[in-house]
Amino acid sequence: MIECREVQxxxxxxxxxxxxxxxxxxxxxxxxxxxxGCGKTTLLRVIAGFEDISSGAVLIDGRHMExxxxxxxxxxxxxxxxxxxxxxxxxxxxxxxxxxxxxxxPEKAAMVEEALEMVGLKGYGARAAHALSGGQRQxxxxxxxxxxxxxxxxxxxxxxxxxxxxxxxMQVELIKLQRQVGITFVLVTHDQEEALVMSxxxxxxxxxxxxxxxxxEALYARPASRRxxxxxxxxxxxxxxxxxxxxxxAQVDIPGLGVVDLPEGQVxxxxxxxxGPMIGFRPETMTLLGPGQASQQARETGAVIxxxxxYGDMTYYDLxxxxxxxxxxxxxxxxxxxxxxxxxxxxxxxxxxxxxxSPGSLVLFR
Ligand code: ATP
Numbered sequence: 112m113i114e115c116r117e118v119q120x121x122x123x124x125x126x127x128x129x130x131x132x133x134x135x136x137x138x139x140x141x142x143x144x145x146x147x148g149c150g151k152t153t154l155l156r157v158i159a160g161f162e163d164i165s166s167g168a169v170l171i172d173g174r175h176m177e178x179x180x181x182x183x184x185x186x187x188x189x190x191x192x193x194x195x196x197x198x199x200x201x202x203x204x205x206x207x208x209x210x211x212x213x214x215x216x217p218e219k220a221a222m223v224e225e226a227l228e229m230v231g232l233k234g235y236g237a238r239a240a241h242a243l244s245g246g247q248r249q250x251x252x253x254x255x256x257x258x259x260x261x262x263x264x265x266x267x268x269x270x271x272x273x274x275x276x277x278x279x280x281m282q283v284e285l286i287k288l289q290r291q292v293g294i295t296f297v298l299v300t301h302d303q304e305e306a307l308v309m310s311x312x313x314x315x316x317x318x319x320x321x322x323x324x325x326x327x328e329a330l331y332a333r334p335a336s337r338r339x340x341x342x343x344x345x346x347x348x349x350x351x352x353x354x355x356x357x358x359x360x361a362q363v364d365i366p367g368l369g370v371v372d373l374p375e376g377q378v379x380x381x382x383x384x385x386x387g388p389m390i391g392f393r394p395e396t397m398t399l400l401g402p403g404q405a406s407q408q409a410r411e412t413g414a415v416i417x418x419x420x421x422y423g424d425m426t427y428y429d430l431x432x433x434x435x436x437x438x439x440x441x442x443x444x445x446x447x448x449x450x451x452x453x454x455x456x457x458x459x460x461x462x463x464x465x466x467x468x469s470p471g472s473l474v475l476f477r
Contacts, residue, residue, distance in 0.1 A: 112137040112159060112295045113302040118179050120153055120319075125243060127153045129319040131167070135297060135312075138264075140289050142298045145316035146342070151299045152267060154316070159265050161182045167211065172262055181212075185262035189252050195240050201251055202236035208255040221294045221308065226254040246277045253285075257292060266298045270305065273358070290337045304345045307331065315339050322381075331393075336381035337476045338360035340391050345447040348436070349364050351390045351475065361475055365390050367432030367445075368412055371470040388477040394448040396472035399428065399464050406467030416462045425441050426457055430466065 113135040120128035133188045135141045143151040156162040157169060169176045187208075195204045205223045212219065227233055230250040235243075240251060249269060256264055266446035267283075285308055287294045300306050306313045307327045314324045318435045323335040334340035337348065351429055355362040359375030368390070400406055418429035429444040447466065451457070458464060 112139070112170060113297070114170040116168040116170075117159075118154070118157060118169060119165045120150075120157060120162065121165045127319050128157070128164070129322060131319075133314055133324060135326050138293050138463065140286065140296045140298070140309055140311045142300055142313045143316060144300055144313050144342075144380075146301060146302060149316040151261060151301075151316050152321040155188075155265050155267055155297065155299045157361065159186050159188050161188075175278065176237075186264040186265055187256040187261040187263075188267065189249075189256045191268040191271055193433055195248055195251050197239075197241035199240055200236065201232065201238045201240055201243070204240050204251050205236075205254045205258060208258040208304060212259070213356040216279075223254075225424075226437075227259060229256045233400075242312060244277075245273050249273065249281060253288070253329040257294075260292075261294065263295045263297060266296060271300075271302075273475070278305075280312055282303055285309060286459045307343070310393065315342065317342075330419040331421050333376070333379070334391075337377055337389060337391065339381075340474070340476070345394050345446060345448075347394065347447075348389045348391050348446065348476075349432075349443060349445065350386075351388045353475075353477065361477075363388065363390065363475060365473075367414075367435030368410070368468070373470065373472060373475050377471075377473060378423055378477065380477060388475060390470070390474055391474045392445075394446045395397055396425065396467040397447045399447065399449055399458070400467050408467040408469045410470065411470050412466045412468065414464055414466050416458060416460050416464060419457060419460055421451075423451070428458075429465070432466075 115133050117132040118128050131154060143154055147153050153162060160176060160179060175183060202223050203228050206219060209222065213463045221237065227236060229472055230253050232250050232254065270281050271359055273281060275459060282305060294326055310327055312324065312326055315322045316340060323339045324328060334343060340346040344467050349365055349367065350364045351363040353361050353363050359378060360373055361373050361378055362370065364370050388476055398406060413433035414430040416428055417431050420427040425448050427446055427448050429446050431444055
């Protein structure tokens with residue numbers, strides 16, 4: 112549905128997009144995710160036609176867009192600020208999306224009703240827009256953008272002005288809405304959780320480039336670089352020594368964890384920094400064993416609890432692994448997370464514990 116080929120964008124001397132290549136499939140919920148200033152909004156505006164590109168090509172639905180102005184593209188945009196008119200009614204705000212449409216009035220009124228129903232605002236047409244809650248305003252903006260049934264809906268941080276509860280609710284509603292209308296959604300967000308929850312696929316951007324483009328599960332479990340791993344969720348890093356390499360895989364010695372063999376799928380070569388090989392793992396992939404408790408996992412390691420952070424549904428433990436000071440003298444702490452079970456005691460700081468884990472959850476960054 113959308114294709115970017117080698118898209119470059121300069122603002123004067125500033126190189127905002129550095130050779131973007133991507134294709135977004137029809138009916139996909141696609142997110143552009145990255146820290147502030149990485150160029151994600153610029154890319155969205157390029158797709159919408161609000162920004163020219165310096166070189167490269169953008170195609171939508173198979174057509175080159177270079178000479179197609181924003182209002183003639185099969186796209187529509189929903190902005191962070193909603194941009195709804197407070198002095199108009201809800202229905203008038205939605206009908207604004209039809210202002211250039213030649214259809215007769217009754218037909219337009221029916222379309223407005225249909226669009227309001229789609230976003231869960233059936234019966235709200237006569238209300239004054241200024242009397243709506245933030246979540247309802249966002250729905251009005253959505254209805255207005257969807258009324259002409261664009262092929263692509265572009266969403267620029269549409270939920271960032273909402274409080275956390277409302278944001279989570281709208282995330283689920285947006286997914287449902289997208290499935291229902293079946294059009295392609297492209298979302299810009301700096302919130303990794305939001306991207307993981309909502310997207311079929313995510314492009315992670317840093318400094319005008321796509322660092323990784325993948326499905327949420329793949330991004331989380333197999334990040335292509337330490338930077339992506341660090342940006343998405345929590346990842347522990349431990350220095351490691353490579354003992355042997357064969358067929359794309361590696362045998363590594365990890366102080367605290369011992370020697371493991373990692374197949375090619377667990378080796379990431381995308382990082383070009385000088386910190387040396389690092390092993391990464393997610394906090395929930397290791398388990399604290401209670402006294403006498405056996406585990407199904409392949410390996411066990413001793414550790415001492417350094418810090419306990421209680422979160423209600425779960426607890427984070429910062430641990431010093433036995434033997435982890437072997438490589439460079441400093442025992443690093445690693446963070447693991449455990450779901451809390453009602454009535455089970457939480458071990459306290461200073462306790463010696465056993466950790467169960469499996470080599471399958473490790474990623475080597477080199
Ligand atoms: P944010 O989440 O903060 O909006 P972003 O990833 O969406 O960040 P962009 O808005 O795409 O980032 O901006 C990318 C870079 O381009 C930034 O460094 C920004 O300062 C610069 N930039 C954006 N628009 C312009 C402009 N019109 N003129 C000059 N520089 C610009």
